[in-house]
Amino acid sequence: MKVKKLCWGLLFVLVLISSLHAKEQNINTLNSVLIVNSYDKTNNIDSLDYLTVDSVELNKITDIRSIFEKQNATYSTPKALGENLLRFLKKDELQISNEAMYWARLIRDASYYVDEHQTFKDTIIVDPIFLPIVFKGHPFTKKELTFYSMDFTNPKFKRPDLYTPAPIFKDYIDKKKSEEIALRFVEEKHPSYIHYTERDMPSELVKASVIKRDTYENIQLKVENDADFSDVTPVKFIPERRYWTSGFESAVQFSQNYISKNWHKGGSSNLNLYTKNVLSYNYTKDKVNITNQVEYRTSIYTAPKDTIHAYKVGDDVLRLSNNIGYKAFNKWSYTFDTEIKTQVFQNYKENTEQKQAALLAPVTATFGIGMKYDLTKQFKQKHKKLVMAVNLAPLSLTYMYSTLKDPEEIDLGRHGFELDTTTNLYKNSFTRLGSSINSSLTFNFNRNVTWQSRLNYFTSYDNVKMEFENTLTMAISRFFSTRIYLNVRYDDTATTKDTDFSYFQVNELLSFGFNYKW
Numbered sequence: 001m002k003v004k005k006l007c008w009g010l011l012f013v014l015v016l017i018s019s020l021h022a023k024e025q026n027i028n029t030l031n032s033v034l035i036v037n038s039y040d041k042t043n044n045i046d047s048l049d050y051l052t053v054d055s056v057e058l059n060k061i062t063d064i065r066s067i068f069e070k071q072n073a074t075y076s077t078p079k080a081l082g083e084n085l086l087r088f089l090k091k092d093e094l095q096i097s098n099e100a101m102y103w104a105r106l107i108r109d110a111s112y113y114v115d116e117h118q119t120f121k122d123t124i125i126v127d128p129i130f131l132p133i134v135f136k137g138h139p140f141t142k143k144e145l146t147f148y149s150m151d152f153t154n155p156k157f158k159r160p161d162l163y164t165p166a167p168i169f170k171d172y173i174d175k176k177k178s179e180e181i182a183l184r185f186v187e188e189k190h191p192s193y194i195h196y197t198e199r200d201m202p203s204e205l206v207k208a209s210v211i212k213r214d215t216y217e218n219i220q221l222k223v224e225n226d227a228d229f230s231d232v233t234p235v236k237f238i239p240e241r242r243y244w245t246s247g248f249e250s251a252v253q254f255s256q257n258y259i260s261k262n263w264h265k266g267g268s269s270n271l272n273l274y275t276k277n278v279l280s281y282n283y284t285k286d287k288v289n290i291t292n293q294v295e296y297r298t299s300i301y302t303a304p305k306d307t308i309h310a311y312k313v314g315d316d317v318l319r320l321s322n323n324i325g326y327k328a329f330n331k332w333s334y335t336f337d338t339e340i341k342t343q344v345f346q347n348y349k350e351n352t353e354q355k356q357a358a359l360l361a362p363v364t365a366t367f368g369i370g371m372k373y374d375l376t377k378q379f380k381q382k383h384k385k386l387v388m389a390v391n392l393a394p395l396s397l398t399y400m401y402s403t404l405k406d407p408e409e410i411d412l413g414r415h416g417f418e419l420d421t422t423t424n425l426y427k428n429s430f431t432r433l434g435s436s437i438n439s440s441l442t443f444n445f446n447r448n449v450t451w452q453s454r455l456n457y458f459t460s461y462d463n464v465k466m467e468f469e470n471t472l473t474m475a476i477s478r479f480f481s482t483r484i485y486l487n488v489r490y491d492d493t494a495t496t497k498d499t500d501f502s503y504f505q506v507n508e509l510l511s512f513g514f515n516y517k518w
Helices: 002-031 055-059 061-071 083-089 098-108 170-189
Strands: 034-040 045-051 244-259 270-285 288-302 311-329 332-342 355-357 363-378 385-401 429-444 449-459 464-475 480-491 504-517
Touching: 244 288, 244 311, 244 480, 270 311, 270 504, 311 363, 332 385, 332 429, 363 429
Parallel strands: none
Antiparallel strands: 034 045, 244 270, 244 504, 270 288, 288 311, 311 332, 332 363, 363 385, 385 429, 429 449, 449 464, 464 480, 480 504
16 A cells, blocks of 8 residues: 555646746747748858747737737827818819810711701611621521421311501511611521621620719808998989980881871772871979870872772871970970971872872961960879870961972862852962860770870861871780771861862771881
8 A cells, every 4th residue: 555655746747847848848948949041141041040039038928919909099090080171181073164075076076067958868888788798697587497288277168358458668678678688698598798796796785984072061151140231321323314316117018098088188988008106205303394296197009999009198297386385384385386297298189180188288287375284194003004195275376388289189179278259269278266175095905905085176266177086906916906987077168069078077097007116
């Protein structure tokens, strides 16, 4: 038993000695484990350099992490640059403007070199059948795989179609069939001519890359205080005043005209071509008001009943009017009124060479001094407006003169000239003193319907001469309108040999056509 315990003791001592020896050997191994592979340039050989590491340093390996953390204590992760800073650091990418791309395409596009009026009759369009053959790998049809006749499925008697409409693109279909037959013939009889297949053709499409421009966030300016304009003195804008104003109206229309037999200028009812032109040029400043107006209207028609003249003139008036006013009070003004009226074309009595009116035969001038009343009213409805002017002239002078005075050449009695009892001929001039009333009215019912009226009244306290004109204009569009015109005239100074002559004269007109106004 003692021998057994002694053996176990010796074995324990041997194990302890061997463990100490192994620990020393491991330390020596660690001292030489770091080897550096170096290259000797002089001898052209590689050498191994051993780095000796002290055991004390190896004991400090556990503190390497703490040393790294101590060295990196001041290190911070870099932050990304903001968009506002990138606006100053990052340059914009090179881009092409839309205008430059337009001109580039315009130059490179060959279609722009061809004029729009040029044809392509001299241009050769290549037919696909004359291009290199591309094998498309046609599959076999069911008919090609059938080796027996299919006629037994068809009925013995087939009723023919009464009418078979031809296809719309028959020529195109026949051309395509002939091309297919030719291509199949080459594929079967001469396959050596085929050098390309569908696999050789490009399959991927080239997509254009879009140039994108970097967009940056707009910096909004923050306004802390409200704007103060107390120290700013606004400049008062006074527009330049226009004292002269103008207006123009023109109409060329086809019309139906009714004229009474006793009309002082002659004529008959007819279908004619009617034209009216009115030009006004007015001046207004302070208390002074000047109105100037030139009006000309005429109608020309064929005269089938007249064996001498093919064309005749119906209503023919050239009127020049002027009114000078000085404001008195409210809507009243002191005025001096002038009107000159005559005819331009010659008008003959039917089937005769006797003239009934002509240029300056006669010409009438009226002068008046009085007062004028002006009224302008704008209604609540849009475009509804009333403009009225009434001129009262207690002192008025009318002078009439005719360049023609031969009774065989013109009938002056129709115009109110006085008869000379000594010679039994009409005088070619006269002067009458009296009173006159001139008024005008324009009422716009709406934008398209307008009523215009004019009254001219003169009396010498022995005779009366009055004209009352009314015009209703209905605009269809800006340039076309329908016009209804009625002129009622009374003149008790006119004399004639006709037994059914009346002092009342009527001229009515219904027209449609072109109308322009500004």
